[in-house]
Structure formats: structure tokens, C-alpha cells
Amino acid sequence: MRKTWIVARHEFLVTTRRVWFLVAAFFLPVFFAAVGGVMTLVARGVEREASEARAMDLGLLDRWGGLTLPPRGFRIVRLADEEEGRARLRERKIGSFLVVPPDYLKTGSVRVVTMRRPTLLTAQRPLLPASLEGWLVENVLRELDPDRVERAKTPLLLQRVYLDPSGQVSDEDPEAAVRRSLTAYAFFLLLLTAIFTSSAYLLQGLAEEKEHRVMEMVLSSVTPEALMAGKLLGLGAAGLLQVTIWAALGVVGVLAFAVQLALDPQAFLLCLVYFLLGYLLFGSLMLGFGALGSNLRESQQMASVWTFLGACPAFILIALIESPQGTVARVFSFIPFTAPTTMMFRATVDPKGTPALDIVLSLLLLAASTALALWGSARLFRAGLLLYGKKPGLREIWRWLVAAR
Amino acid sequence: MDPALEFRSVTKTYGPRIAVEAVSFSVERGEIFGLLGPNGAGKTTLLRLAMDLLRPDSGEILLFGKPPRPALRERVGYLPEERGLYPRQRVGEILCFLGELKGLPRALAARRAEDALDRLGLTEVLRRRLRELSKGMQQKVQIAAVLLSEPDLVLLDEPFEGLDPVNRLLVTGLLKESAARGAAVLLSSHRMDQVEALCRRVFLIDRGREVLAGEVRAVRERFADQAVLLEADRDASGRPEVARARPEGTALRIWLREGVSPEAFLAALLAEGVHVRRFERALPSLDDIFVRVVRS
Numbered sequence: 138m139r140k141t142w143i144v145a146r147h148e149f150l151v152t153t154r155r156v157w158f159l160v161a162a163f164f165l166p167v168f169f170a171a172v173g174g175v176m177t178l179v180a181r182g183v184e185r186e187a188s189e190a191r192a193m194d195l196g197l198l199d200r201w202g203g204l205t206l207p208p209r210g211f212r213i214v215r216l217a218d219e220e221e222g223r224a225r226l227r228e229r230k231i232g233s234f235l236v237v238p239p240d241y242l243k244t245g246s247v248r249v250v251t252m253r254r255p256t257l258l259t260a261q262r263p264l265l266p267a268s269l270e271g272w273l274v275e276n277v278l279r280e281l282d283p284d285r286v287e288r289a290k291t292p293l294l295l296q297r298v299y300l301d302p303s304g305q306v307s308d309e310d311p312e313a314a315v316r317r318s319l320t321a322y323a324f325f326l327l328l329l330t331a332i333f334t335s336s337a338y339l340l341q342g343l344a345e346e347k348e349h350r351v352m353e354m355v356l357s358s359v360t361p362e363a364l365m366a367g368k369l370l371g372l373g374a375a376g377l378l379q380v381t382i383w384a385a386l387g388v389v390g391v392l393a394f395a396v397q398l399a400l401d402p403q404a405f406l407l408c409l410v411y412f413l414l415g416y417l418l419f420g421s422l423m424l425g426f427g428a429l430g431s432n433l434r435e436s437q438q439m440a441s442v443w444t445f446l447g448a449c450p451a452f453i454l455i456a457l458i459e460s461p462q463g464t465v466a467r468v469f470s471f472i473p474f475t476a477p478t479t480m481m482f483r484a485t486v487d488p489k490g491t492p493a494l495d496i497v498l499s500l501l502l503l504a505a506s507t508a509l510a511l512w513g514s515a516r517l518f519r520a521g522l523l524l525y526g527k528k529p530g531l532r533e534i535w536r537w538l539v540a541a542r
Numbered sequence: 543m544d545p546a547l548e549f550r551s552v553t554k555t556y557g558p559r560i561a562v563e564a565v566s567f568s569v570e571r572g573e574i575f576g577l578l579g580p581n582g583a584g585k586t587t588l589l590r591l592a593m594d595l596l597r598p599d600s601g602e603i604l605l606f607g608k609p610p611r612p613a614l615r616e617r618v619g620y621l622p623e624e625r626g627l628y629p630r631q632r633v634g635e636i637l638c639f640l641g642e643l644k645g646l647p648r649a650l651a652a653r654r655a656e657d658a659l660d661r662l663g664l665t666e667v668l669r670r671r672l673r674e675l676s677k678g679m680q681q682k683v684q685i686a687a688v689l690l691s692e693p694d695l696v697l698l699d700e701p702f703e704g705l706d707p708v709n710r711l712l713v714t715g716l717l718k719e720s721a722a723r724g725a726a727v728l729l730s731s732h733r734m735d736q737v738e739a740l741c742r743r744v745f746l747i748d749r750g751r752e753v754l755a756g757e758v759r760a761v762r763e764r765f766a767d768q769a770v771l772l773e774a775d776r777d778a779s780g781r782p783e784v785a786r787a788r789p790e791g792t793a794l795r796i797w798l799r800e801g802v803s804p805e806a807f808l809a810a811l812l813a814e815g816v817h818v819r820r821f822e823r824a825l826p827s828l829d830d831i832f833v834r835v836v837r838s
Contacts, residue, residue, distance in 0.1 A: 140643060143639070143643055144643075151628070151631060155630075345628075346628075349627070349628065350622075350624045350625050350626035351627055351628055352624075353590075353595070353620075353622035353624055353625065354620070354621075354622060354625055354626070354627065354640070354687065355640075355643065356593070356595055357593055357620035358615055358616065358640065358643035359612075359643050360612045363612075
């Protein structure tokens with residue numbers, strides 16, 4: 138155990154002192170924040186321009202003749218013909234003009250003439266003042282009771298009432314489910330990022346040691362099992378530190394996250410267990426199979442299948458969000474490679490609805506698989522460490538798994 | 543006292559290939575022992591077996607009289623054939639880490655690292671990164687890493703590979719010191735000339751099997767033929783006592799005809815007034831012996 142700790146400390150310190158670790162931990166979030174800041178500034182500029190355009194007078198060519206009420210919240214300039222509208226547009230006296238045809242009541246069709254082209258950022262923005270639509274409704278229904286006109290303008294103000302299984306009005310916050318989904322999604326991303334970040338460090342460190350022939354020197358003092366355990370601990374901690382730094386740099390996200398976690402400490406605890414088991418499962422497999430390569434490229438090839446399996450739940454994310462207790466979610470909960478992320482999702486999104494049997498069974502299967510992966514990977518790790526320049530075949534890998542040294 | 547390392551009829555195979563077959567030898571404390579043989583003879587396999595990195599198919603290996611348990615590794619210094627250290631790390635950090643793995647407290651490991659580097663003439667590299675050093679310097683750092691913990695058994699696979707004569711001498715001195723303090727030192731090499739002068743006993747191996755073993759002097763005596771080394775003021779190669787001769791450095795190696803003793807040959811030379819500057823029995827080198835035994 139002492140040597141495992143020495144290896145873990147060494148791996149952690151060596152990794153976290155590397156320039157690329159610091160760059161990835163601190164510079165990347167700052168870089169992305171800077172990119173985000175620039176994008177926000179650009180978007181604000183575009184928005185300002187768009188609202189300026191909306192604030193300009195609106196030309197109106199009313200060939201229907203029914204738009205006579207005074208507008209509220211915007212100004213209109215009545216036009217004699219389209220030519221006048223075009224001239225005013227060219228002179229920038231109006232932002233755009235509407236051509237309302239004589240058969241407007243039948244068709245509802247209105248032409249907007251503008252010199253402004255849509256861009257990626259402005260395509261979804263309204264071209265016309267927000268109150269224009271209400272003004273049109275008022276004009277169409279002017280003979281009716283003002284209340285009816287108002288209702289026609291906003292016909293649906295929904296108030297949701299949720300009942301619990303007994304039929305009573307539930308006191309739950311309906312939006313909490315949405316927030317829980319977001320929390321689950323954050324957990325999901327955190328686990329995947331931590332696993333893949335740590336795995337990348339594991340593979341990189343291992344491949345470097347093999348390339349530089351360090352292994353046999355180290356193995357003269359420590360057993361392969363202790364070496365593997367030390368690497369898993371040290372590099373796992375380095376990966377977690379990196380993810381934590383990223384999370385800490387997004388302070389708002391962390392606060393929101395903490396509030397959510399405070400909502401259900403049991404779910405948080407369960408997530409932590411799945412997180413640890415998941416990391417041990419994937420980390421040990423990465424090390425075991427990564428040790429069979431002679432360099433980083435080969436190690437990555439040997440370990441890539443586990444990366445793919447780990448990321449599989451991402452393909453069924455929608456199914457998980459929409460139906461956390463559905464068949465797909467349940468099946469994925471019992472497959473060890475997909476269980477950590479899937480169960481973290483289910484436990485967070487629907488903590489009360491996830492059956493205890495599912496949790497126990499999934500945990501048992503995952504724990505057994507993790508133990509098996511640690512045992513098998515230790516054997517492959519041991520065999521692979523002294524293997525140079527030769528990629529083993531499946532038969533050879535099987536022989537190492539079942540045979541002694 | 544139990545030998546530091548003992549192989550008892552050890553056999554190891556890799557699939558259908560026999561790497562080592564029924565090998566037995568022991569390395570005593572305080573001696574420098576030579577494990578010699580050509581490339582691919584099975585030397586590295588034997589060292590990996592000794593370090594418990596491989597397990598034998600049959601036979602027994604004992605470290606200090608006990609089966610090789612992980613705890614016993616702390617008493618063994620091992621320089622493997624496939625060796626290297628962390629190129630991006632500082633020399634001092636690497637040595638501390640390896641010293642700690644050998645059971646030294648961190649502060650002691652740091653002190654020993656400085657001492658070891660000092661003795662190998664590398665004091666100034668303590669804070670430098672390994673990749674900044676020459677290949678020879680890196681090899682000396684590896685040797686420092688092996689000797690740092692003052693191990694009771696030192697296993698070195700081709701330790702002089704890549705070292706110049708001055709550094710070879712420096713390392714030789716350190717190995718002799720280790721033996722003098724009671725450590726058992728096993729040198730594995732295919733360069734028999736480099737280690738035969740250093741070892742008290744040798745074990746020669748070829749294709750996984752023992753070729754011969756014993757004290758260096760006795761082995762060479764056993765294979766000694768009727769040859770002498772002669773340095774004289776005139777050429778003696780054409781004399782009737784001489785079966786054949788070949789120059790060897792500044793001397794002439796002479797194989798005498800059967801029935802001619804070295805004493806009688808020297809007496810004849812002196813009787814004829816030949817001025818003899820050097821005359822000695824020429825024992826065969828381990829290289830020569832090895833070739834003879836393998837060919838026969």
C-alpha cells in the first residue's frame with residue numbers, strides 16, 4: 138500500500154506540473170470564456186443594430202384600408218405607393234415598410250420590404266416591432282368588446298396543476314424536474330470528461346514509460362499490481378483536479394450545481410459511488426489494454442474500444458431524459474460499461490422513481506465487473522509491461538488472461 | 543549463510559521455445575559473479591526470473607534463501623537490459639522516487655542521490671532534466687539509481703554497454719566497493735572480455751543451457767593448452783618446438799609441440815642467448831573457451 142501511495146503521488150505530481158496540464162486546466166477555460174465573451178459582444182452589437190432598425194419608423198402601404206387605429210409602441214409613416222416606400226428606405230427614413238393587400242382579411246398575407254439581409258445571428262430575430270401583431274389584431278377586431286380583443290391577442294395563459302399518484306394536488310416544483318435533468322446532464326458530462334481526461338493521462342504516461350524503457354527499472358521495486366493501482370489513483374486524481382478546476386472557473390455553474398445537489402443528497406452519494414466504480418472500471422481497462430501497445434498510438438488503439446463503450450449512453454441521451462425508467466434506460470443500467478452514466482442520470486433525474494432493485498442489481502453487476510476488470514487488467518498489465526515492439530493477437534491476450542507469468 | 547541468489551534446476555519456456563533449461567547456480571554474498579553468454583542465450587530471462595518478473599515452469603529460485611517475495615525486492619538493485627528513466631523529469635526527482643520505492647525515507651533517498659551522483663562525477667546534473675544529459679551520463683544515472691539503496695544483491699544486465707573506458711573503470715570501482723561491503727553482484731554480459739577480470743566465478747550459458755561454470759582462474763586453467771606468451775629480441779615462430787604462433791599485442795602467442803614443456807622451451811631460448819623480455823603461460827580467454835566449448 139505504501140508503494141502504491143508513492144507511485145500515486147509521483148504520477149500526480151509529475152502530471153500536474155506538466156505545462157500542458159496547466160494549459161489545459163487554466164488556459165482552455167479562459168480561452169473559451171474569451172471566445173464566449175467576443176461572441177456575446179458581437180451578438181450584442183447585432184442586437185443593438187436590429188433594435189435600432191426596429192425603432193425606426195415603419196412604412197405602411199395599406200391597400201386593404203382597415204388599418205386606421207393609431208399604433209402603440211411604434212411609429213408608422215403612411216405611404217402613397219411602393220415607390221415612395223423604396224425612396225424612404227434608400228434615404229434610411231424608415232427601417233422597412235409593409236404592403237397590406239386589398240384581400241388581407243382573406244389571406245392574412247403581408248409583404249415586408251426591407252434592405253436588411255438576414256445573417257446567422259439575426260435570422261431568428263423579429264424584423265418588425267413586437268407590438269405590430271397586436272395592433273393588426275386590434276384593427277381586425279375593432280368592433281368587438283376590448284376584452285375579447287385582448288384575449289384574441291393572448292389567447293392561452295397556461296397554469297399547470299400537477300397531481301400526485303393519489304390524485305391530490307402535488308406540492309412539487311414542476312420545474313425541478315427540468316433542473317434535475319440539467320444536473321444529471323452536468324454529472325454525465327463530468328463523469329465522461331473525468332474518465333476520458335484521466336484515461337488520456339493514463340495512456341500517455343504508460344506509453345511514455347514503455348517507449349523510454351522505464352518499466353523494468355520500476356518493476357524491480359514494485360509489483361505490477363501496486364504500480365497499476367498507484368497510476369489509477371494518481372492519474373485519476375490529476376484528471377479529477379483538472380475537471381474541478383474547469384468547474385471552479387465556471388463559478389455560476391458550480392453554484393447552480395451545488396444547489397441542485399443539496400436537493401437530493403442520496404442521489405449525490407449514489408452518483409459518487411457510480412463515478413468511482415466507473416472510473417476504476419474504465420481506468421483499469423485502459424491500463425491493461427494500453428500496456429499491450431509499444432507506443433502511444435498503439436496503446437490508444439488497444440484502449441479505444443473502452444472509450445467507445447463508455448461514451449455509448451450519449452447516443453441514447455434523449456431516451457434517458459424523456460424516459461428515465463423506460464426499457465432502454467433499464468437495459469443500459471445493467472450493462473457495466475454503460476451503467477455508471479446511465480444510473481447517474483436516472484438517480485438524478487428521477488431519484489424517487491428509480492426502483493431500489495435496479496440500483497442494487499446495477500451496483501452489484503458493476504462492482505463485480507470492476508473487480509474482474511482490475512484482476513484481468515493487472516494480468517495484461519503485467520504481461521504487457523515487458524512487451525516491446527510486438528502487438529499481441531487475441532489468442533495471446535487470452536493466454537495472458539488465463540495463464541500465470 | 544544462504545547465497546544471495548540461487549537457481550535450482552530452473553526451466554522457463556515461451557510457448558514452444560525453451561528460454562532456459564535446467565539451470566542451476568548460486569551467487570554468494572561478497573562476490574562478483576559473471577553470467578556470460580552470447581545474445582539470446584537466456585541471460586535476460588534468468589535476471590527477470592530472479593526479479594520475479596517471470597515465473598519458472600519448473601525448478602526453484604531463492605533470494606536470500608527464500609522464494610522471491612515482493613518485500614525482498616527492496617534488497618535487490620536491478621539494472622535491466624531494456625532500461626531508461628523518465629526523460630522529462632529532473633535527475634534528483636527520479637532518484638528520490640526510485641529510492642523511495644526501494645524503501646528509503648524521502649530525505650535519506652535525496653541525500654543518497656546526491657552522494658551517488660557525486661561519486662559518479664555527476665554532481666551538477668542533480669537538478670537537470672534527464673533528456674538534457676548525454677547517453678553515457680544517463681547510463682551513469684541509471685547505475686546510481688541501482689546502487690542508491692545499497693542493495694544486498696546487485697543484478698546488472700550489460701552494465702558497461704555504452705560506457706567509455708574511463709567511466710567503465712569508475713563503475714567497476716563502485717561494483718567492487720559493493721562486493722567489499724558484502725553485497726552479491728551479478729554481471730550479465732555477452733562481452734566476456736569486459737567482465738572476466740572482474741569476476742571471481744562465472745556461469746556461461748548458450749541457448750538456455752549451461753555451457754560451463756566455475757572460478758574464472760580454474761576454468762581458464764582447465765582449458766589451458768600448451769601455449770606461452772613470448773616477447774624476445776628475435777622471432778621464435780620458426781623454431782622446431784613451436785607448433786604454431788600468432789602475434790598478440792607486442793608479444794607472440796606460441797603453441798608448443800606435444801611433449802615440449804614451457805620450462806624446456808624457455809631453457810632452450812636462454813641457452814641460445816635469446817634476450818627474453820616476457821615469458822608467461824598463456825591462459826585462454828573466456829571468449830576463446832566459450833567458442834571452443836560451443837563448437838565442440
